[in-house]
Amino acid sequence: MKEKKISALALAAWVLFGTAGASAQSEPNAELERLAAHVRTHPSDYEQTYAYIRLATELHDEAAIGALERLLMYNPELGRAREQLGFLYARIGAYQSAVFNLRAALKSPDLDAAQKARIEAQLPDLEMQTKASRFSGSLQIGVRTQSNAAYLPSSGLYDVGGVQTLGGVTGRQSDANTFEHAQITHDYDLQNQRGDVIETRGLAYATQQFALPQYNVALFSVSVGPRLGLAEIAPGLTVKPYVAGSASLVGNLNYLNTGSAGVSLRQTFGGRLVLEPGFEWTRLWVNSASSPGSNTQTVATIATGDVFTGSLGGSLRIFDNIRLEGRAAFSRAEAYVATQATSQFDVQAMLRVEVDPPLAEMPRRWTIAPYARFTQIAFDIANPVLDPFRARRDDAWVYGLALDAPITAQLGVSGHLEFLRNDSNISSFKMQNVSLTFGPTARF
Amino acid sequence: MRNLPSVALLALFCLGAPDLRADVVGNVGAVNQSAQGTPPGGAPKGLALGAGVVDRERIETKADGRAQIVFLDKSTLGVGANSSVTIDRFVYDAAAGAGKQSLSITKGALRFIGGEVSHGAGMEIKTPSATIGVRGGMVLVRVGGAECGDIARPPGGCDQIILLNGAAAIVTAKGRRQVLTRPGFGVSVGSEGGDISDPAPAGEGAIEGFDRQFASLPGQTGGVSAAALPNGAQALARLGNIRAPDRNPWAGLGAIGAHWGGAGIAQSRAQTNNQTVATQTQQTLAAVVAARDAVASDHGSAYSGIAVDLSNPVSGAVGALFSHGFCVWSCVTPTIVSQSISGAASSITLQATFPGYGYFLITLAVNAESIHYTAGQNSATFSGAIPATVVYYPVGGGAAQTNTYNLVVSENLNWSGVASGNGAPTSFSINGSDTLNFVNASGIVLDPPATSTSSFFSLPNGFTESFSFSYP
Numbered sequence: 001m002k003e004k005k006i007s008a009l010a011l012a013a014w015v016l017f018g019t020a021g022a023s024a025q026s027e028p029n030a031e032l033e034r035l036a037a038h039v040r041t042h043p044s045d046y047e048q049t050y051a052y053i054r055l056a057t058e059l060h061d062e063a064a065i066g067a068l069e070r071l072l073m074y075n076p077e078l079g080r081a082r083e084q085l086g087f088l089y090a091r092i093g094a095y096q097s098a099v100f101n102l103r104a105a106l107k108s109p110d111l112d113a114a115q116k117a118r119i120e121a122q123l124p125d126l127e128m129q130t131k132a133s134r135f136s137g138s139l140q141i142g143v144r145t146q147s148n149a150a151y152l153p154s155s156g157l158y159d160v161g162g163v164q165t166l167g168g169v170t171g172r173q174s175d176a177n178t179f180e181h182a183q184i185t186h187d188y189d190l191q192n193q194r195g196d197v198i199e200t201r202g203l204a205y206a207t208q209q210f211a212l213p214q215y216n217v218a219l220f221s222v223s224v225g226p227r228l229g230l231a232e233i234a235p236g237l238t239v240k241p242y243v244a245g246s247a248s249l250v251g252n253l254n255y256l257n258t259g260s261a262g263v264s265l266r267q268t269f270g271g272r273l274v275l276e277p278g279f280e281w282t283r284l285w286v287n288s289a290s291s292p293g294s295n296t297q298t299v300a301t302i303a304t305g306d307v308f309t310g311s312l313g314g315s316l317r318i319f320d321n322i323r324l325e326g327r328a329a330f331s332r333a334e335a336y337v338a339t340q341a342t343s344q345f346d347v348q349a350m351l352r353v354e355v356d357p358p359l360a361e362m363p364r365r366w367t368i369a370p371y372a373r374f375t376q377i378a379f380d381i382a383n384p385v386l387d388p389f390r391a392r393r394d395d396a397w398v399y400g401l402a403l404d405a406p407i408t409a410q411l412g413v414s415g416h417l418e419f420l421r422n423d424s425n426i427s428s429f430k431m432q433n434v435s436l437t438f439g440p441t442a443r444f
Numbered sequence: 445m446r447n448l449p450s451v452a453l454l455a456l457f458c459l460g461a462p463d464l465r466a467d468v469v470g471n472v473g474a475v476n477q478s479a480q481g482t483p484p485g486g487a488p489k490g491l492a493l494g495a496g497v498v499d500r501e502r503i504e505t506k507a508d509g510r511a512q513i514v515f516l517d518k519s520t521l522g523v524g525a526n527s528s529v530t531i532d533r534f535v536y537d538a539a540a541g542a543g544k545q546s547l548s549i550t551k552g553a554l555r556f557i558g559g560e561v562s563h564g565a566g567m568e569i570k571t572p573s574a575t576i577g578v579r580g581g582m583v584l585v586r587v588g589g590a591e592c593g594d595i596a597r598p599p600g601g602c603d604q605i606i607l608l609n610g611a612a613a614i615v616t617a618k619g620r621r622q623v624l625t626r627p628g629f630g631v632s633v634g635s636e637g638g639d640i641s642d643p644a645p646a647g648e649g650a651i652e653g654f655d656r657q658f659a660s661l662p663g664q665t666g667g668v669s670a671a672a673l674p675n676g677a678q679a680l681a682r683l684g685n686i687r688a689p690d691r692n693p694w695a696g697l698g699a700i701g702a703h704w705g706g707a708g709i710a711q712s713r714a715q716t717n718n719q720t721v722a723t724q725t726q727q728t729l730a731a732v733v734a735a736r737d738a739v740a741s742d743h744g745s746a747y748s749g750i751a752v753d754l755s756n757p758v759s760g761a762v763g764a765l766f767s768h769g770f771c772v773w774s775c776v777t778p779t780i781v782s783q784s785i786s787g788a789a790s791s792i793t794l795q796a797t798f799p800g801y802g803y804f805l806i807t808l809a810v811n812a813e814s815i816h817y818t819a820g821q822n823s824a825t826f827s828g829a830i831p832a833t834v835v836y837y838p839v840g841g842g843a844a845q846t847n848t849y850n851l852v853v854s855e856n857l858n859w860s861g862v863a864s865g866n867g868a869p870t871s872f873s874i875n876g877s878d879t880l881n882f883v884n885a886s887g888i889v890l891d892p893p894a895t896s897t898s899s900f901f902s903l904p905n906g907f908t909e910s911f912s913f914s915y916p
Contacts, residue, residue: 033538040471040514043494044668050682062582062609066473066520066557069658070512071674073474073666076659080679087688092582093627094608096651110676118687125691130628130648136692144703151714158719181702183695193626193643205702207710211889215714217706231625235611248706250713299719302712320689325696350697356687365687367694373704385719398704404694416700428719437703443692 028059036063043070057088058320060271064088079108083119090122091271095129102126114360121363121409132191137184140414142439148431149175149212157427159386177209177216179439194229199240214251221246221258227266236268256302257285262309276313281306284333298383299428301394303340307333321354321365339383348373350402357405364406371416373398386426394424404441414441468496469534470515474666479509479523493667502530505552510658512666517543519559519567524586524657527552532570536561546570553586553657558610571603573637574616581610584630584654591650593632593641600635606646606654616640772890773798781805801892802839809833838891845889 035052039045049067056064068085071078086101102119105111111119128134148154150173184202189195206218225242244260262280269275286297286304311329318324326349333342350371357366375396382391399419406412415438424430472481475491482488484500491503497513505511505527513521517536523529529549536543538560545561547554548570561567562578569576571587584606592602605614607624614622617637624631630646633639660666665673781793797803836845 036518040473040516041494043471043473043514044672046674046678047682049674050679053683061518062557063518063520063559065582066512066514066518069520069522069555069557070473070514070666071679073476073510073512073658073660073664074668075665075673075675078674078676078679080676080683081674084683089608090688090691092609094582096628096646096648097608100648100651100655108676110679115680115685122688122691129691130645138695138699140699149710149714150718151711152718160719179703179706181699183698183702185692191645193624193629195626203702205706207706214717215710217710219702219706219709248709250709255713256709297716300712300716302709327697348697350700352694352696354689354693360685363687364690367696369696371697371700400700402696402700404699414694414699416703418700429715435707 028055032056032059032061032063039067044074046071053084057084060091062088062092077108077110079105079110080115082108083111083115086119087122090126090129095126098126099123099130114363117361117409118363121406132189134187134189135185136444137182138441138443139183140179140181140439140441142179142181142415142437143176144179144207144435144437145174145176146433146435147174148433149173149177149209149215151431151433153428153430154432155427155430159390159427173212175209175211175215177207179205179207179437181205190226194231195238196229197227198224199227199242200224216249216251218249218252219246220248223260234267238266240264240266254287257287259283264311264313272317274315276311278309278311278313280309280311282309283307298337298339299385300340301342301377303333303335303337305333305335305337305340307331323352323354325350325352339379339381339385341380343378343380345376346373347375362407363409364412366406367402367404369402369404371398371400371402386428390425392424392426392429394422394429396420396422406441406443410443412441412443413439415439467498467500469499469531469536470497470513470521471495472497472667473512473514473520474510475512476508476510476660476664476666478506479511480504491667497531499531499534502528504528508661508664510660510664510666512658515545515559515561517541517545517559517561519545519562520555520557521547522555522557522658524553524555524654527554527657529554534561542566549585549587551587553584553654555582555584555654555658557582562610571605571633572600572617573603573633573635574605574614574640576605577613577615579611579613581612582608583612583624584608586654586657588635591632591653592634593630593644595632595634595639595641598634598636598638602632602634604630604632604650606630606650614640772796772804773801773892800839802837805833805835805837807833807835836890842891 032052032055035048035055039049039052042048049071053064053067056062056067065085065088068081068088071081072085082101082105086098086105089095089101090098102123106116106119106123125136128136152173182202182204186200188198188200190197201223203219203221205220207216209215221244223242223244225240227238227240230237230239241263242261244258244262246256246258246260247254248256250256260280260282262278264276264278266274266276283306284302284304286300286302309329309331311327313325313327315323315325326347328348329344329346331342331344331346333340333344335341348371350369352367352369354365354367357364373396375394375398377392377394377396379392382388386392397420400416401418402414402416404412404414415436418435418437420431420433420435422429422431472491472493472495475493477490479491480488480503481491481497482502482504483498488504491497491511497503503511503513503521503523505523505525507525509523510525511523513523513531515521515534515536516538521529521531527549528551529547532546532548534543534545536545541560542564543561543566545567546569547556550572554569556562556567556569556578558567558578558581563580565577565579567578569578569583569585571585573587576583576585584604586604588601589604590597590601591604595602605612605624607629608627612624614624614631614633616633616639620633620637620640622631622640622643624643626643628646629643630650631643632641776796776798779795779797781795784791791807791809793805793807795803795805834847838845
């Protein structure tokens, strides 16, 4: 009976979404067929040929490449067509062909300086794809302001041993800080058919608070692991075992160190959808010397112990310039201190909308990205320091809007405005924080 | 009867005509002369732009000839210079989007860009040395070239096969197999089909070499009249002045995630600190109050505020409180500035001076009514909030900065010690396991920043403090 219900549900879903999707797709496909038939017999009808190229590009149909090659046989100097062809080759992963055509486009007299700048902005990344050792990175420095940098409870109330009382520190302690954020990526392509790559990722992040130096943070992490192709099992499938480590400082003292090992799968479906399930084990070491010993250390959400995380990441390209990315994870934290053992659920989503910048001279697209995050932390047992009869549970909501605005090929500005609300059944942790982060960026 | 041969001829024509039309499998999309097509059983004819090509037609080019054939299924065949390619078979069911497509190349080069047929399993390309099954893809094929990769070059040279998209399964004439699955990778096959190289990146030179095979030579126009060539302005207008998506785009959630990670660490630490302030600071003060109350009351709640022996602050209650110092840039023992008592409420003001930095005035307000003490017992409970005001006077004469705390206490106090004549302890010790933290107040900007990590007050972990009192 249950199976029948599931089948009925699946059928209903297929009817609702499958057929709707099919009918929505059939219209442009029919138009593509019409255009294909027309330009096949009228190859010099350029208006229709360009319409054909535009639609085929939108539908990720490689017929666009054939049509562009044809136009270039008529006139090899068509810089815009050559540029389009180069980027289409890049999209299918034929990087040598992409680089060849983009370099040729740069020599075309058809293209003005702004158009060439757009090609020049992309070309180094594509040229890098043809090499075995690929190194890239980004750097941002900037300023962040926070309305509640000390994460004080909104009400000023604390739960202490089950008694709700005014806290030792009152008021919101707003603050600003400078920050530095560097991400470094190195891929070593093993140059085999599977596309195996040894991926190394590095992150350095640091903040310097203006008024609350005890909350200065420095965070360093690195991960390394091979990404192995599994096309024999399924086209577009890769697996990545990896190890990772991190160290962090708070108030200029070592606070948290981690070591991790994990494995993730990545499956690409037709270039539109990417799913990435993974599992990770992490050992956390909280350095108690970073703070005078106190039983209130057990109220920290980060605790020495083991954390096991199962996750599913994903990215869905809705249109050429709109992409939805997200990640859901469940973590089980087996802290060494029983009162710090938790189960954590985390969901993140971001809608990335790429738009043309306001000036033609700006070679890269800008990204406007609303995002949200929900995190639930449920502690296993009550902590007597807080409340001997209630186990803490926090529901944290984050809403934000990010902007990435490249100005030149390498330099730009980026920032995000974010609202955090943490609902907790313990007064001490009910809080809100509004932050604004902004600063110049560089990429290489 | 006379008409019988005519009828038969007509019938034959009527039956044959649809077949002939069905044999048209594509059209000439571009052509540079010299290029010709030879239909099956027919004579060679020069290719013309837009003209139909039929099944089993052979396309041949000379050194200055190139052609592109567009098939019914949207696939395209580029025929390079000095080449000979035959459409062995093309069957396409448009309704099903499937069919069969087979090409053979005996010399020169071809570029195949897949269509509906190759999206299934029905496409193959034959060379003198191998058969290539193309799946959903795009391949470059050259026959008898000099490039042989890591295999020995036979007298007839090598056939080179490069995959640009999809997959290509290659079986040589002698049964050797390789599968290309990665764009930009290629293999070389010895002309006899006896050897095949391992798949390897094709390299920039190979791609350029192929392009030269298909690109129009100077002055060639692919079959369109020179007066009607597509121009750059039209291409720009019709293809749009768009920007391509970045190959390495902004990290999105990854970029935000670094900030989340840092904030999560700070939040975990801050909430610990906040709770520390709320719970742990006042054990000692509460004990002081309890002790004083013991003098004044034999049971019940206190009726008098705490008093401090001004003549002996160091050994007194407040002095004991700061026995490990009031620590900011270093640790100093504060001096008592004043005290006042009103009913059960006491206010004690201390001064901690740091030469070269400035000084602090710390005012503690304690309400002894919060103490519940019974004479003869050696314990008491204390709960409530103790306001503490800290004012910082910078050495440079800058504006004084004030921050107010509510030091929350909910503790059981235990003591032992020498009893006075009325039974109250004149000295006692407090046993605790906690560190006394009075975390730096954010409302006060210290210049330079504090060097003590747990300023302002500090006691060691697992402390045992002995307090001695002098009573009036």
